[in-house]
Amino acid sequence: MSIIETRQLTKYYGKARGIIDVSLRVEEGEVFGFIGPNGAGKSTTIRLLLGLIFPTRGEARIFGKDAIKDGPEIRKDIGYLPSEVFYYEGMKVIDLLKYSASFYPGDHRQRMHELADIMELDLNRRIEDLSYGNKKKVGIVQGLLHSPKLLLLDEPTLGLDPLMQRKFFDLIRQENARGVTVFFSSHILGEVQRLCSRVGIIKDGRIIEISDIRTLQQNNYKRIYVAANAIPAGYFDLPGVTNLEEVNGGVRFFFKGDIDAIVEKLSALDLLDVTIEEPTLEEIFMHYYE
Amino acid sequence: MNANIFKFEIRMKLKSALIWSIAVVAVSLIYLGLYPSLAQEADLFDQALANFPPQFLQAFGMQNLNMSTIMGFYSFVFLFIQVLLAIQASMYGFGLVSVEEAEFTADFLLSKPVTRTQVLTSKFLAALIALTVTNAAVWASSLVFLEMFDAGRGYDRHAAILLLSSIVIFQIFFLTAGAAISLLLKRVRSVTPYAMGLAFGMYLLGAFSGMLGDVKLELITPFKHFDPNAIIQNNAWNFSLVAISIAVIVIAIVISYWRYLHRDIPAVA
Numbered sequence: 001m002s003i004i005e006t007r008q009l010t011k012y013y014g015k016a017r018g019i020i021d022v023s024l025r026v027e028e029g030e031v032f033g034f035i036g037p038n039g040a041g042k043s044t045t046i047r048l049l050l051g052l053i054f055p056t057r058g059e060a061r062i063f064g065k066d067a068i069k070d071g072p073e074i075r076k077d078i079g080y081l082p083s084e085v086f087y088y089e090g091m092k093v094i095d096l097l098k099y100s101a102s103f104y105p106g107d108h109r110q111r112m113h114e115l116a117d118i119m120e121l122d123l124n125r126r127i128e129d130l131s132y133g134n135k136k137k138v139g140i141v142q143g144l145l146h147s148p149k150l151l152l153l154d155e156p157t158l159g160l161d162p163l164m165q166r167k168f169f170d171l172i173r174q175e176n177a178r179g180v181t182v183f184f185s186s187h188i189l190g191e192v193q194r195l196c197s198r199v200g201i202i203k204d205g206r207i208i209e210i211s212d213i214r215t216l217q218q219n220n221y222k223r224i225y226v227a228a229n230a231i232p233a234g235y236f237d238l239p240g241v242t243n244l245e246e247v248n249g250g251v252r253f254f255f256k257g258d259i260d261a262i263v264e265k266l267s268a269l270d271l272l273d274v275t276i277e278e279p280t281l282e283e284i285f286m287h288y289y290e
Numbered sequence: 291m292n293a294n295i296f297k298f299e300i301r302m303k304l305k306s307a308l309i310w311s312i313a314v315v316a317v318s319l320i321y322l323g324l325y326p327s328l329a330q331e332a333d334l335f336d337q338a339l340a341n342f343p344p345q346f347l348q349a350f351g352m353q354n355l356n357m358s359t360i361m362g363f364y365s366f367v368f369l370f371i372q373v374l375l376a377i378q379a380s381m382y383g384f385g386l387v388s389v390e391e392a393e394f395t396a397d398f399l400l401s402k403p404v405t406r407t408q409v410l411t412s413k414f415l416a417a418l419i420a421l422t423v424t425n426a427a428v429w430a431s432s433l434v435f436l437e438m439f440d441a442g443r444g445y446d447r448h449a450a451i452l453l454l455s456s457i458v459i460f461q462i463f464f465l466t467a468g469a470a471i472s473l474l475l476k477r478v479r480s481v482t483p484y485a486m487g488l489a490f491g492m493y494l495l496g497a498f499s500g501m502l503g504d505v506k507l508e509l510i511t512p513f514k515h516f517d518p519n520a521i522i523q524n525n526a527w528n529f530s531l532v533a534i535s536i537a538v539i540v541i542a543i544v545i546s547y548w549r550y551l552h553r554d555i556p557a558v559a
Contacts, residue, residue, distance in 0.1 A: 013554070043557060050401050053554040076403040084558045086394035088302075102294045103402040142398075 001064045003028050003150055003181040004049065008058035011044050018044040019205040021058070026183055026198075031176055033196030033213070034185040041205040042185040043083060046154050049183075050080060062150065076104060079148035083155035083185075085139035089128040093138055096127060097145065104146035115141040118167060132159045140168060144175065151175065151182045157191055169195060189280070216284055221254040223283070226266060227273040238265070254279065291415065292408040295399070299416030303382070307420035310378045311427035314371050318428070321367040322435040325360050329441035332357040349497040360440045361449055361522055364432075368453055368518040371428060372460065373493055376512075378424060379461040380485035382417040383468020386410075387550060388478035396555045406551045414469070414546075421461045429454050449522045456516040456527065463512045463535050464489065466542035473549035477556060509534060 004026040011018030019041035026032040036042050047053045049060050051071035060067035062074045087096050097116075101108040116123055119137040127135065136159045143151065151172070157165045172195060176182055186192050192199060193213065201209040209216070221242075227250030236244060240257030250273065255262050266274060328335060335357045339347065347355070350369075356362030387410070390396040399409060432454060436445045468488055472478045496513030508514045515531040 047397075047555070047557060052397060052400055052557075054552065072403045072405050072408075074403075075401060078401070080397075080401040082397050084394070086558075087398060088395055089393075099294065099298055100398070100402070103404065 001028075002026060002061075003030075004032075004060070004062055004183060005064075006045075006049075006058065006060045009045070009048060009055055009060050010057045011041075011048055011053065012056045017041075017205045018053075018056075019048075019202070022202070022205075022207050023058075024200050024207060024210055026181060028181055029176070029179050030198060031172070031182040031184060031196045033192035033199035034183060034202065035187065035189060035192055035199055036185075036202035037187050040202045042187075042202060043154055044205075045202070046080075046152050046183070046185060049152060050075065050078070077149040079143040079146065079151045081139050081143040081151070081153045081156050083158055085135045087127045087135065087138060089126075091127050092123070093121065093125055093127060093130070094123040096138065097123070097142055100142040101145055106146070108145045108147075111147060112141060112145045115144055115171075118171060119164065133161060133164065136160055137164070140171070144171065149180060151180055151184075153182065153184045155186055156184070157186070157188070165191070193280070221256045221279045221284070222259070222262075223252070223275075223277045223279045224255050224262070224266075225252045225273070225275045225277075226250050226269070226271065228269040228271045231269065235269075236265070238262070254283075292404050292412045295404065295409060295412035296416050299413055300419055303416060303420035304423075306378075307423040310374070311424045314374050314424060314428050315431040317370055317374065318367060318431045318435050321370065322360070322364065322432075322439045325363050325439045326441045328357060328363065329360075329443065345498075355519075359443050360436055360445050364436065364445070364450070364453075365518040365522045368432075369513075372513060372516070372518070373489065375421075375424065375428070375457060375461055376464050376489035376492060377485055379421055379464035380468040380488045381481055382421065383465040383470075384472045384478055384484045384488070385481040386413050386417060386465075386469045386472065388472045388475075388481060391477065391556055392479055394558055397557075400555060406553075407547065410547060410550050414465070417465055418462070421465065422458070425457045425461065428457060446522070446525070449525050452525065452527060453516075453518055453521050456521065456532075459532065459535055459539070460512050460516050462539055463542075464492075466539050466546065470542035470545040470549075473546050473553065510538065 002025040004024070006025075007023050009022040010020050022041070022045060024032075034042055034045065044053070048055055049062060049067055051068050054068065063077065065074055067074065091099075097112050101112060113123075115121075119140055121134065121137045121141060125134075127138070130138065136156075140156070143153075153172075157168065160168060169191070172182060172184075182195075184192065184196060196213060198210070198212050199216065200207055225247075227248075231251060236251065236253060238255075238257075238261070240255050240262075242254045242256075244251060244253040246252075336355075339352060339355055342352075350366070352366055355366055387396070390399060400406070432450065436450055468485060471488070472484065478484060492511040493513050495508055495511040496517065499508030499511075499514065509531070512535050515528070515535045521527060
């Protein structure tokens, strides 16, 4: 049974496109990255999973249950961190967290204090006095304090400084090590690369690729840099070579195809230096968005 | 019903309910406190009023104003209290779910393991409790002040209780109507203008019903259903008019639940 499964999940806001035919599966214990630029439909997908909005067609199942019909039961085991956090301004942090905890059976005080310590969150301050980054920390603590089985994180690092981002990632890794499934949306690929095992790429409301991060990097392009004595003009005019450019005495290009052929071609040169790298996710990503 | 939400909502509204209570008590005190001095000039007062155009008197609930006992004067004061209660209940109604949506805290609440029905019911009941606090303040202050300021002429307790008993339906009318209208709209950015519009709109419909010539329009306003002047004069409610109030309440509740259960919670931007 998949933890998340959507089938042709579609949402229109009136005539405006939200998402179209999104079908994906997230398995237990996975950290799934959901990548796309702003407005691609990431938040729409997450809000559909939470039952905050209703699908135009298609369906979403979480823990094997219907996201709308069994919503309240499902949400017992979900922790949600929205991209923009908004809380009742007049409240103290501690009261908000207690209110949040009161919805989940059991006693979550210890975990709450643990998390607040890790995130260096002052529990006695008023929400209205908090900076954006501190509100985000409140969001993290309230999303995690009931030890959910599934985390839905919508652009979770927005507004966190690098130090806190690292602590946050450590937290997510720990949760994941305990078996928690994570659905992580972001437009920053670096962080997805650091954390996720699989990614889905969404563009204009449609999923354009779902794959293993490794596969995405390996089966795709190699980034090759070659410095050699005299590279004849047009030497690398081969199928699979793209984005060729000359840089300080060498050439740099992307290559997709038979690796043996390109190595043969390289070895025929009088080489000074060569690097063959996997492209960053950013570069792969740009390719999808060209 | 969800006890957490209910308690939370009560806490959020308690201060506002107390402030409204102070306002209605102050209004009752200031006006009813005037009665003993007015009573001495009651005849002069009645004569002076007789010279006003009847439409004017009707607009301010002063037609048939009989100053010879405090009850006549009270019907005029009660109209004033009704306006305040209508504004308060409309504010709670329009704000019931729209405040959370405008401030984006709805995401927090609805991502918890609760049903929409639980959320709306808890909010409705908490608002009703807050309104009841103010209702109780009106009861207590009215009964005390009527006793204190009756200028030794006594007052009709039965009529006063009939009037006071009408408050609860009156409040629920504005609470549920406000909630239903807010849920028919896509987004309510600010509660106050809507609440003022509903409360004063209904008041004006009642006040100027005679002038418009069209009798039908006034039938929808609780200011007519619970016209203090009529209740005191007849010493009874007009049950066919009250039935309209109750019908509107039922429809408003149905609309509210139906809309809320199918509502897309608006996201930021």
